[in-house]
Amino acid sequence: MNHKMWYTSPAAEWADGLPIGTGRLAGMVLGGIEEERIALNHEWLNVGCNKDRKNEDRSRYLPEVRKLLAEEKYEQATLLANEAWGGNGGISGRPTREDSYQPAGDFRFSLDHGDASNYRRELDLEKAAVNITYDADGKHISRTVIAHLIEDCIIVRIYAGEEPVSGNFRLVREEDPRCDISYDLGNATIIMHGAFHGGMKFCVKADLKIRGGKISKAGSNMLRVEGAKEILAFINIGTDAKGELPLEECRRHPIPAKSWDRLFTENVAEHEKNYGRLHLTIDADVPDIPTDERIKAYKKGSYDVTLPLLYFNFGRYLLCASSANGELPANLQGKWNQDLMPAWDCDYHLDINLQMNYWPAESGHLQDYANALFTYMEKMVPHGRDAAKKLFGCRGIWFPLSTDIWGCATPESYGWSVWVGAAAWLAQHMWWHYEYGQDEEFLKERAYPFIKEVAAFYEDFLVKDSDGIYQVMPSQSPENRFVGGGDMPVTICVSSTMDVQLVMDVLSHAAAAAKILKVDGDKIEKWEEILEHLPPMKIGSKGQLLEWNKEFEEAEPQHRHVSHLFGVYPGDQICPERTPELFEAAKKSLELRLAAGGGHTGWSRAWTACLYARFGEGDKAWEHINALICDYATISLLDLIGSRVFQIDGNFGGTAAILEMLLQSYHEELHFLPALPTVWKSGKITGIRARGGFTVDMEWRDGKLVKAGITSVKDRDCVIKSGNSSCIVRDSWGNPVNCRFMDGKIMFHMVKDRMYFVTIEK
Structure with a gap:
């Protein structure tokens, strides 16, 4: 039962639905009885107006900002930096905002029958299928929805054991003043066309195929089926994001001439190729009750030690469903969004969220699904080179804190977006892919070129002070601030702990890669010289690892980010064998942050669980996995930030934490069961x-x-x-x-x- 999530009633709202996806396409199945709603998404479907944002030359401001920082005038330096590089300061042209990820619409249908009984709604994680079954009018009705990985389409099958089925089928999209909607209706096809004003065009195409019975038109956007023994609906979506007509993208995925049994069987096999590579079992009874009841009982203290195992399996499933055929990585909501104005534009945040989405990929044996992330990173390189040169006068690449499907390297506003560590953090994932797979061709052709670009930026950007120490100026601890730095949401500083750790991370990987590939001896010498002269990490008066280069008073002691603990996890700059004092100081920092009320988002709890796993404290890691389920999840186990805002990173971070509890391999040394919780x-x-x-x-x-x-x-x-x-x-x-x-x-x-x-x- 830990590969199945099941319920005895339809989803009351979108966030309680069951997700399916091919990576390119996504659907959220709500399982309604009177009317089924499958909310649809396409990974490229954005408003599409903002892809031409460009950087202006602002490198002339850098010396003055550094002068103010050297004089410890942090508020003035922050204000000048905002004027220089903030999106609202004119850096990016209009519009300054990033693009917004959009819903494609809904596929909806209602069947002709009376009251239903014996209802069951289920997501089978091993088969990647949503099944809805119930009895009505003497028939046992079965509805199955899959995202077919080979055909790259969404398929709905309705079957009542050869009994005739009738109903109405339509496409619809929420009214949106920015988007014009029109319909074409064929004999067995519904096409919904959408066009954002001055932006992207798209279409949703639903083809019906029946055995027995007949199909007729029933309005501008509706088809009616009568007396069919089996109904198949094939759904596809197209956009003009890459220059082709939206309908042409749909037509590249024609209706397959295959039986349902063959379609279903081959999709299970394709999904299992990746999902089935890893299996985790716990010797404990699994309650045979609906998942929402399991969660409710768990919150009340039931001894259901296998519910976190279901959460783990669901996390791996979500990575498959959001990445399999995708050209883009999973965004803040994976690939699932129903809102016209989604939180944070449903974009890519590069200061924890995008990275956390792929934390479980390598150790969780889903490494193939990291390719969309790598492709996206490589697509950003030309933009990143332009930004590094124009914003800072540096070689190499610079990425902003947040971006969108176009991969623009343009800050929205200084307080959040101008931070120099984003590309370095992403580079870690390419190094991981090599570390776990030992593919030297990948290292040579993809990882090392990217890492080298980041290293080139730091070669130019770092400032060597009078003591011969390379300083990061300006620097910040992402999204955080200290007292005395002004009222901006983020305070800039000199050499935040995280920025120093990121420089250590990327330059050590650059040097290691060059040695493996036997290239760039002169670069190795330069990188190692920098590594030997970076600012030391410091311990504060409470025994804590300092977040900044001085012991500033924290403006938000409960802050959701624990950026200065990057060196513990996901980095490896701080470890018990090599830096025991810093390791204990990092543990103290986490304790202080939590005591002040930190860890108050799903992803922050997930990061905390990963850190405690790295600290070897399995029971504490378990506590935070529990909190993810009890406090930050819907009844379908989707991660939450706030009361009802879905954000998927916590799902992936929680999955990574469980992997970290079971096996660690830092410095290529295997450590079995380093943080096994007592209950397992x-x-x-x-x-x-x-x-x-x-x-x-x-x-x-x-x-x-x-x-x-x-x-x-x-x-x-x-x-x-x-x-x-x-x-x-x-x-x-x-x-x-x-x-x-x-x-x-x-x-x-x-x-x-x-x-x-x-x-x-x-």
Whole structure:
């Protein structure tokens, strides 16, 4: 049951619906009885007016801003920076706002029948299918909705066991003064055309295919089916985002000449290729009650230790459904949005949210679905080069804090958007893809060129002070401010802790990549010289890791961001073995932030869970996973920010936290069950990935590892952090493997693609 979410009533609102998607297309199925509503999205469908935003040359302001910072005139420096680089200061031309992600409309239908009984609404995560069943008028009616990955369309099947079914089918979109809607109606086709004033054009096309019965027109936007034994609806969406007519995009996906059974079976197989790579099971009873009742009981303290497992599986499913065939990465709401004016334009925020969306991709064995992120990053490079040159007079690339489908590198407003760490943080994901997969071709052709662009920016942007220390000027801790810096929402400073950590992260990866590829020896020397002369991270009077370069008074001690803890997770600049004092200081910082009321969004709770997993405190990580479910989720487990605003990053961050609780692989050392929560006493996971090209299977009992199986994508040594445990390693044939033991670690050599088994001696 931990791959199924099910309910005994339709969704009361959109956020309680069940999501499906191909990556390009998305649908939210509400499961109505009197009328079904499937809310539709297309990944490129934006208003489409703002793609021509350009940067002006503002680099002349940089010396004066730096002078003010050197004089510790933080308020004046912040105000000047806002004038220089803020979107409202004239930097980007009109309009200054980013583009807004839009709903395509709804596919709706109502069937001819009386009252329904025995209703069930279900999302099968393994089969990627929404099923709605009920009894009415002596018939057992089944409605199934899938997002077909091969045909790249949404398919609805209605069937009543060969009994005749009749009903009305239509396309509709909420009234929008910015958008003109018209319809074309064929003998078995409905086409809804949309055109935003001065912006994007789109169309939604629904084709009906029936067995038995007849189809007739029933209005400008409606078809009627009478007496059909089976009804199939094929839905597609097209836009002119890439220069073609919207209907042409739809026509590239014609109605497949396949039976329903074949369509369904092949889609399950295609989905399973990725979703099925990893399986996690917990030895505990699963309540056989509807998911909303499980959540309600969980909030009241029920001992349902497998509900977080369902949350985990749902997170992996969402990554599949929002990325599979997509050309764009998952945005703030994945690919699902019903609002004409969505929160934060449903855009891409690059100071945690977009990155968190892909935190579970590599270790969660969904690495193929990170490609949309990489493609988007590469698309931004020309814009980023232009921005780096015009805004700061630097080589390399600079990305803003937030952007949209066009990938413009243009700030909206200084307080939020001009921050120099966004591209560095995204570069981490390309390095991860290499670390986990060991694909040197990817490193050479995609990762290293991008990382090198970011490194070039820092080579020019960093300022060497009188003590020979490279400072980040101007700098900020994203979206946060300190007392004495003025009333702007963000205060600029010199070398925030996060910015220093990001420089460490990207330059160390640049140097490592260059050494692997045997290129750019002169660059390696420069990068390593910078790394040796960066500002040290500092510990404050309360034993906490400082967020800024001085112990400023926090304006918001409860702030939702914990940017200065990047070096703990997702970075690795702070760890218990190499920087134990900073590790403890980071833990203290998190405790202080939470004590002040922090962690008050879904994604912030998810990041907190990841941090506690990295701290090795599984029960505390578990507490925050619980909070995600109890306080920040709908009844369909979609993540919330605020009371009812859906934002998907918390789903992905929570999934990543559970992976981090089960396996860590920093510095390519495997650490089994580093933060296993007490309540998950016994269980098994197969297919979890680790840095260094490893894939790991593990089984544990009574909180202790029983055995692990490890494979590697290449011949290499394997290092396992074993503590005081006594381990035996055998190869696939059961032969003992020669091991070296040193400082609580086991080392042995592995042959590519061969399974090695590690067992713990009692």
